[in-house]
Amino acid sequence: MxxxxxxxxxxxxxxxxxxxxxxxxxxxxxxxxxxxxxxxxxxxxxxxxxxxxxxxxxxxxxxxxxxxxxxxxxxxxxxxxxxxxxxxxxxxxxxxxxxxxxxxxxxxxxxxDADCAALAESRLGVARGHDDVVMATLGTGIGGGLIAGGRLLRGGRGYAGEIGHMVLDPGGAMCPCGSRGCWEQFASGTALGRLGRDAARAGRLAGILHAVGGDPEAVRGEDVTQAAQAGDPEALRIIDEVAWWLARGLANLVAVLDPTMIVIGGGLSANADLLVGPVGELLPSMLEGGRDRPAIIVAAAQLGPEAGAIGAALLGRGDG
Amino acid sequence: MxxxxxxxxxxxxxxxxxxxxxxxxxxxxxxxxxxxxxxxxxxxxxxxxxxxxxxxxxxxxxxxxxxxxxxxxxxxxxxxxxxxxxxxxxxxxxxxxxxxxxxxxxxxxxxxDADCAALAESRLGVARGHDDVVMATLGTGIGGGLIAGGRLLRGGRGYAGEIGHMVLDPGGAMCPCGSRGCWEQFASGTALGRLGRDAARAGRLAGILHAVGGDPEAVRGEDVTQAAQAGDPEALRIIDEVAWWLARGLANLVAVLDPTMIVIGGGLSANADLLVGPVGELLPSMLEGGRDRPAIIVAAAQLGPEAGAIGAALLGRGDG
Incomplete structure (x- = not known):
C-alpha cells in the first residue's frame, strides 16, 4: 500500500x-x-x-x-x-x-496543471498502459502534457508542453503570448468563439444570434458547440474547421513525439464527441508514413476536472 | 573500461x-x-x-x-x-x-540517423552535460534528434524526431511527405536553393547567375551560401529569411520540449556561422516567457559527418 x-x-x-x-x-x-x-x-x-x-x-x-x-x-x-x-x-x-x-x-x-492532468490520464485514466502520450487540454487556450517513455516530459527548466504556442501560421491571429498564429488561436474555445462571431456577423448563425439577443459580439464558443450539438449546419462547419486545425497541430506533435495515444481534455472536451471522431479521421492523412503507420488512438479524457489534482498527487509522491 | x-x-x-x-x-x-x-x-x-x-x-x-x-x-x-x-x-x-x-x-x-547524431553530440560533442537537447540536421530536408531528461526520445514506435515535417504554414510549398508547408520547405538546403532560383529569375543574384552559367534553374543552395559568405547582399537576405524560418521552427520545438541547448548539424552546418548567430538572436523574441526565460544555447554540431556513426555505436552499447 x-x-x-x-x-x-x-x-x-x-x-x-x-x-x-x-x-x-x-x-x-x-x-x-x-x-x-x-x-x-x-x-x-x-x-x-x-x-x-x-x-x-x-x-x-x-x-x-x-x-x-x-x-x-x-x-x-x-x-x-x-x-x-x-x-x-x-x-x-x-x-x-x-x-x-x-x-x-x-x-x-x-x-x-496540464502536465499533471496528462500524468493522471496516463496512470489512472484513459491512457493507462501507454508510455508515449500527448494530452491537449482545450479551453480558452490549449494546454499540454506529454508522457515520453513512461515519464512526464518536463524539459530542461520545467516549461515543456506549452503546445498551444506552436505557431501553425505566422500570418495568423495575434496571440497574447506575443507571437502570431499560435495553435491555440485556431483550435480552442477562443477560436470557436471568434469563428462564431464572424459567422454571426455575416448572418450565417441565425439560431445562435437569436439565442444571445441579436448581438453578434455576444456569441461565445459554448454557443457554437451547443448549436452544433443541436445539428445547426453552420455551427457544424465551424466545428469542422476547428477540428481540422486541432488535427493539424496534433499531427505536428506526432511528427515530433510519436505518441501511441492522444488525449483531448479541458473544457471543450465536454463536447469531445464533436471533435474526437473528426480528428481521429483526419490525422492519418496528415502524417509522414501516412496510413502505413500504426494507428494512433485519439480519445477524450476520462478523469474530468479532477485530473489536474490527481496528477499533482501522483507527481508529489514521485510517480512522475 | x-x-x-x-x-x-x-x-x-x-x-x-x-x-x-x-x-x-x-x-x-x-x-x-x-x-x-x-x-x-x-x-x-x-x-x-x-x-x-x-x-x-x-x-x-x-x-x-x-x-x-x-x-x-x-x-x-x-x-x-x-x-x-x-x-x-x-x-x-x-x-x-x-x-x-x-x-x-x-x-x-x-x-x-539524426537520432544517432543527437545522441553523439549530447554524450561526446557540443551538447555534453545537457540533458534536454534539440538537434536539427539541415540538408536536403531537416532531420531531428531529441534528448529529453538525458535519454534519446524515440517515441512509441521509434518515429519521434521527424521535426522537418512540422507544418509551419498550411498554405506553404508542397512537401514530398504529402503535406503543405512543412518546416523543411522553409529552412533547409532545398529552401535555400528555391529562394536562390526565385531571386535569380528576378535578376537579383547576378553574381551567382554568372557563376552557374546564366541559367537561374541551375542555382543551388550551396551557391547561395557561397555568395553569402562572399558578402553578396541578396544572398545574405535569403540567408536571413531561412534563418527566420529556422528560428520559427526551433521556437515551436522549444514550446513543446523546453531544451537547454539547440544543436545545428548536417550539410548546411558547414555554414553554421551564417545561421547560428541570427537564430540565437531571433529565438528569445519568439518564445512564450520571452526574455524572462533563461537563455537557450544555440550552437553548431561538433562531431561532423561521423556523428551518426558515433551515435549508432553509443546506442548499440545501450547508452541511448
Missing part, C-alpha cells in the same frame, strides 16, 4: 485539494483562488495553497509521510518560480516552492 | 562503419550504399551493413562482446522495419533488424 498523497490544482478561480489513496479520491477541499493587484498574488497564493493542504493534512492519519504535489496554470519552473501564468497574471514571477515547503515542513513538487 | 562498440551510419550514397573505444574512433570502413529497383533494396542493404560490420569485427580482438548499432536515413521503427526513407526509397518497408541479427549473431540496435 502506498501512502496517501495530497494533490492541489490551482485554477484561475478556485483551488482544489484532494487526498489520493489507492488510486481514488478519499478527501477533498475547495476554496476560491485569492486575487491581488499585479505582482502581489504570489505570497497570498502560497498561503492559500498551504491552508488547503493544511486542512487535508489535519484530517489525515499519519500525515507525516503524506506527500504533496501542486499543479499551477502556467509555466512552472523546476526552480520553483512561476514564470508566466495567463490566468493568474499577478502571480507571474512568484517564487512558490521555497515558501510552501517552509510552511508545510516537507518537500513539495510543483508543475504545470 | 567499456567494450568497443561498432556504429554504422547508412546514408543515401555511402555506408560508414566505425569502432568506438573510450570515446574515440579507432577503426573505420566505408563502402557505397547498394542500389536496387523499388522494394528490393532491403535484402541487399542488410547484406551490405553486415559486411561492413563483419570487416570491423574481424579486425577487433575480443569481438564476441562488441556491440552493434546502426543509423538509417528514415523512419526506423522499434519493430525493426524501415517505414519510410526519402533517400533510400527502394528500402521502404524493409525488415532490417531480424536478418541483421541473424547474420551477425548478436543483438543489433537500429535508429534514425
Amino acid at each position: 502506498t501512502s496517501p498523497a495530497i494533490g492541489v490544482d490551482v485554477g484561475g478561480t478556485k483551488i482544489l485539494g484532494i487526498v489520493l489513496a489507492e488510486g481514488a479520491i478519499v478527501d477533498r477541499v475547495e476554496r476560491p483562488t485569492p486575487s491581488a493587484p499585479s505582482g502581489d498574488l504570489g505570497r497570498r497564493l502560497d498561503q492559500a495553497i498551504a491552508e488547503v493542504v493544511g486542512e487535508l493534512l489535519e484530517r489525515e492519519p499519519g500525515s507525516r509521510s503524506t506527500t504533496v504535489g501542486v499543479g499551477l496554470p502556467g509555466m512552472m519552473g523546476t526552480d520553483g518560480v512561476l514564470l508566466a501564468a495567463p490566468n493568474l497574471r499577478s502571480a507571474t514571477g512568484a517564487s512558490l516552492q521555497a515558501p510552501l515547503q517552509a510552511k508545510l515542513d516537507r518537500d513539495v513538487s510543483l508543475a504545470n | 567499456t567494450s568497443p562498440a561498432i556504429g554504422v551510419d547508412v546514408g543515401g550514397t555511402k555506408i560508414l562503419g566505425i569502432v568506438l573505444a573510450e570515446g574515440a574512433i579507432v577503426d573505420r570502413v566505408e563502402r557505397p550504399t547498394p542500389s536496387a529497383p523499388s522494394g528490393d533494396l532491403g535484402r541487399r542493404l542488410d547484406q551490405a551493413i553486415a559486411e561492413v560490420v563483419g570487416e570491423l569485427l574481424e579486425r577487433e580482438p575480443g569481438s564476441r562482446s562488441t556491440t552493434v548499432g546502426v543509423g538509417l536515413p528514415g523512419m526506423m521503427g522499434t519493430d525493426g522495419v524501415l517505414l519510410a526513407a526519402p533517400n533510400l526509397r527502394s528500402a521502404t518497408g524493409a525488415s532490417l533488424q531480424a536478418p541483421l541479427q541473424a547474420k551477425l549473431d548478436r543483438d543489433v540496435s537500429l535508429a534514425n
Whole structure:
C-alpha cells in the first residue's frame, strides 16, 4: 500500500485539494483562488495553497509521510518560480516552492496543471498502459502534457508542453503570448468563439444570434458547440474547421513525439464527441508514413476536472 | 573500461562503419550504399551493413562482446522495419533488424540517423552535460534528434524526431511527405536553393547567375551560401529569411520540449556561422516567457559527418 498523497490544482478561480489513496479520491477541499493587484498574488497564493493542504493534512492519519504535489496554470519552473501564468497574471514571477515547503515542513513538487492532468490520464485514466502520450487540454487556450517513455516530459527548466504556442501560421491571429498564429488561436474555445462571431456577423448563425439577443459580439464558443450539438449546419462547419486545425497541430506533435495515444481534455472536451471522431479521421492523412503507420488512438479524457489534482498527487509522491 | 562498440551510419550514397573505444574512433570502413529497383533494396542493404560490420569485427580482438548499432536515413521503427526513407526509397518497408541479427549473431540496435547524431553530440560533442537537447540536421530536408531528461526520445514506435515535417504554414510549398508547408520547405538546403532560383529569375543574384552559367534553374543552395559568405547582399537576405524560418521552427520545438541547448548539424552546418548567430538572436523574441526565460544555447554540431556513426555505436552499447 502506498501512502496517501495530497494533490492541489490551482485554477484561475478556485483551488482544489484532494487526498489520493489507492488510486481514488478519499478527501477533498475547495476554496476560491485569492486575487491581488499585479505582482502581489504570489505570497497570498502560497498561503492559500498551504491552508488547503493544511486542512487535508489535519484530517489525515499519519500525515507525516503524506506527500504533496501542486499543479499551477502556467509555466512552472523546476526552480520553483512561476514564470508566466495567463490566468493568474499577478502571480507571474512568484517564487512558490521555497515558501510552501517552509510552511508545510516537507518537500513539495510543483508543475504545470496540464502536465499533471496528462500524468493522471496516463496512470489512472484513459491512457493507462501507454508510455508515449500527448494530452491537449482545450479551453480558452490549449494546454499540454506529454508522457515520453513512461515519464512526464518536463524539459530542461520545467516549461515543456506549452503546445498551444506552436505557431501553425505566422500570418495568423495575434496571440497574447506575443507571437502570431499560435495553435491555440485556431483550435480552442477562443477560436470557436471568434469563428462564431464572424459567422454571426455575416448572418450565417441565425439560431445562435437569436439565442444571445441579436448581438453578434455576444456569441461565445459554448454557443457554437451547443448549436452544433443541436445539428445547426453552420455551427457544424465551424466545428469542422476547428477540428481540422486541432488535427493539424496534433499531427505536428506526432511528427515530433510519436505518441501511441492522444488525449483531448479541458473544457471543450465536454463536447469531445464533436471533435474526437473528426480528428481521429483526419490525422492519418496528415502524417509522414501516412496510413502505413500504426494507428494512433485519439480519445477524450476520462478523469474530468479532477485530473489536474490527481496528477499533482501522483507527481508529489514521485510517480512522475 | 567499456567494450568497443561498432556504429554504422547508412546514408543515401555511402555506408560508414566505425569502432568506438573510450570515446574515440579507432577503426573505420566505408563502402557505397547498394542500389536496387523499388522494394528490393532491403535484402541487399542488410547484406551490405553486415559486411561492413563483419570487416570491423574481424579486425577487433575480443569481438564476441562488441556491440552493434546502426543509423538509417528514415523512419526506423522499434519493430525493426524501415517505414519510410526519402533517400533510400527502394528500402521502404524493409525488415532490417531480424536478418541483421541473424547474420551477425548478436543483438543489433537500429535508429534514425539524426537520432544517432543527437545522441553523439549530447554524450561526446557540443551538447555534453545537457540533458534536454534539440538537434536539427539541415540538408536536403531537416532531420531531428531529441534528448529529453538525458535519454534519446524515440517515441512509441521509434518515429519521434521527424521535426522537418512540422507544418509551419498550411498554405506553404508542397512537401514530398504529402503535406503543405512543412518546416523543411522553409529552412533547409532545398529552401535555400528555391529562394536562390526565385531571386535569380528576378535578376537579383547576378553574381551567382554568372557563376552557374546564366541559367537561374541551375542555382543551388550551396551557391547561395557561397555568395553569402562572399558578402553578396541578396544572398545574405535569403540567408536571413531561412534563418527566420529556422528560428520559427526551433521556437515551436522549444514550446513543446523546453531544451537547454539547440544543436545545428548536417550539410548546411558547414555554414553554421551564417545561421547560428541570427537564430540565437531571433529565438528569445519568439518564445512564450520571452526574455524572462533563461537563455537557450544555440550552437553548431561538433562531431561532423561521423556523428551518426558515433551515435549508432553509443546506442548499440545501450547508452541511448
